[in-house]
Amino acid sequence: QSHIQQLISLYTMVQNPNMTHLKINELVVLPPLWIRCDGSDPEHTYWLGAEPLKAGNKITGISFHMVKCDADKTCFVNLEELKTAHKVKHHSSIVTTKGFAQYELISAAAMDDTTLGSESNISIDITWHTVDKILQAPPLCSAAMLNIMMESGDPRSPVYPLYRELQFLLALAEGLKTGVTEWPEPLETQPAFELVQEFLLDLKKKLDGWCSSGNKNETEVYSIKSDTAAVDSSIKSIFSERGDLDFVEQLWCKMRSVCSYQELVECLTLVIKFLEHGEIQPWIHQGSSSLLSKLVQQSYHGKVEAVSLSGITPIQMLLEIGLDKMKKDYVSFFIGQELTTLTYLDYFVSTSVDLQEQVHRVQKLHHMLEIMVSCTVFLQFKHENLFPLTQTCLKYYKENPLNEKQVFQLPIRPALVKKFYQNDHPEIWKVDITSGHGQKEVKTTWQVSAKPPVEHMPSNNIGLFCDSTVNGSSEERMYFVAMAECSQVHFT
Incomplete structure (x- = not known):
């Protein structure tokens, strides 16, 4: 002393x-x-x-x-x-x-x-x-x-299924970078090839049915939309599957359970075969830039270019459709909840950067989603509080890399959370x-x-x-x- x-x-x-x-x-x-x-x-x-x-x-x-x-x-x-x-x-x-x-x-x-x-x-x-x-x-x-x-990644979170989907996307991105893909635990119990095959055959039947009876198909479409609306209005989950998934997005949902490179090649081979033979005429969203989307567009004109399903090409094809689908998921949430505008999300969904950077930005979107959903579910926050918090997160992530240790701050009235x-x-x-x-x-x-x-x-x-x-x-x-x-x- x-x-x-x-x-x-x-x-x-x-x-x-x-x-x-x-x-x-x-x-x-x-x-x-x-x-x-x-x-x-x-x-x-x-x-x-x-x-x-x-x-x-x-x-x-x-x-x-x-x-x-x-x-x-x-x-x-x-x-x-x-x-x-x-x-x-x-x-x-x-x-x-x-x-x-x-x-x-x-x-x-x-x-x-x-x-x-x-x-x-x-x-x-x-x-x-x-x-x-x-x-x-x-x-x-x-x-x-x-x-x-x-x-991110709490099993009790309403967006945990989306987190697991993101983990599959990250595994593909890592495989594309290193040449070695660590396939995660399958998200479905049924093999991905069987899911894809059933999906394609179902589309073929609907196409055949459309040719014989347009009215029947219209009834089915109305039924599907009604079911989707029911899911969207459900209070069981703050984040539900979108009702407007196009062909390649639905294909991603079947193929995200792929557990080997060989199975991935088999799935893509089957898809391309159906497109080449004109057995399906699926619709896709405008603006899709993935290789598979281009093949679908080519199939409308009866000519699909040959694609060599070797090396990293199959991994890249799957990663592209996964990125497209997940970007739309996050955009749908933030726009649907009126938390931001598409202009503010442009940076996060841009296709002008390489695939690895696109994946990194999707991770940022997921982290922001986890924050919003947690504040909604656990703290029962309303739009008036979620909106400024979203702006804070967007600003931070436009300027900084992903950081789940970052402490985001929001000025609030104590009365809002006093009960907690x-x-x-x-x-x-x-x-x-x-x-x-x-x-x-x-x-x-x-x-x-x-x-x-x-x-x-x-x-x-x-x-x-x-x-x-x-x-x-x-x-x-x-x-x-x-x-x-x-x-x-x-x-x-």
Whole structure:
């Protein structure tokens, strides 16, 4: 401890313009000094800091900081005692207080006593002025910021089937890049070749039926559209399969269960054979740029070019139709929910970049979808909150690579999510007691947190146990109390 004090004294002295006997020709403003302590002193100090106070280029003094963890496990401090101690220490008569509380919303909002993915976290930071008491519940007029870090791939998510579809797409993209495809677990139990064969034969029968009875086919089409509308209006899932899948998109749905290169070649060979012989006349969306879509268009004129199904060509063909289909899925969601416009999505669905970059951008779309769906399902957010959050995500992902650790923020009213935290203990609660202005402002901070406030603090000797109720079940949680104080020395 004495060595630390000597170091801080030296740091202060070499910046003090009054120390003329040191014969320092030119005073240099040093960067802030922070010293990590082991907490072995009576006050359990874990950090000591010093930083210069400046007026322009002139050093006017030094501000000292101390961060310590209270070893008293019996009770919390009294707010009035804290304010009094601050006034005495800093010779001030007027103090202001500012509160901060952070709550995790996932545990309270998740269904069936479960939480989202291991890395997922939705929390809220709430700040307010004029604190009444220690651990005061934040007033509803407080300022609040929602923090969202969402990991894709939770099996409980309504979009998990789409996530698995994306994983198949990623496996194809990796295979195209490395030449070795790691086929994921099939999404269907029935072999992909059988699914494709049944699909093609069914289309052939419908074509034959159309030739003999147009009215019958019209009835079938009406029935299919009605069923689709019923699915779209269902409240069971926020994200349902689109009802306007064209031929190649439906083919992708059958072939995403392919589990070997040989099976993929067999499937594509069969498809091309049906097209060449004119046994099917499928429709496709305008603007499809995949090789298979071009073959379908050629089949309308009775001439399909020969394609060598060897090397990486089959992988690329499947990847192309998968990309086309999944892009339309995401666009359908964001446009259908009126969260953005096609112009804003142009970057994410562009075909002017290579296939690997297209896949990367589709991953970004999926991550944004996971965030929106989680906020809708778990927090019951409406359009007025989802829309600005979408804009934040779109802006970030136009400028940055995929990052599922990114914390997206959204300013909200505490009342919007109060029901998710009102019966829970905060993860962090702190109060700042401040006096003075400008360079002479001094602050005392008292904090209680569910995690150790400093990384190097042992968790076995300074903690408060507290009963916490989450989803109706009680559990004992450890909390840590810390206090940060400051003082100043002025040279003039």
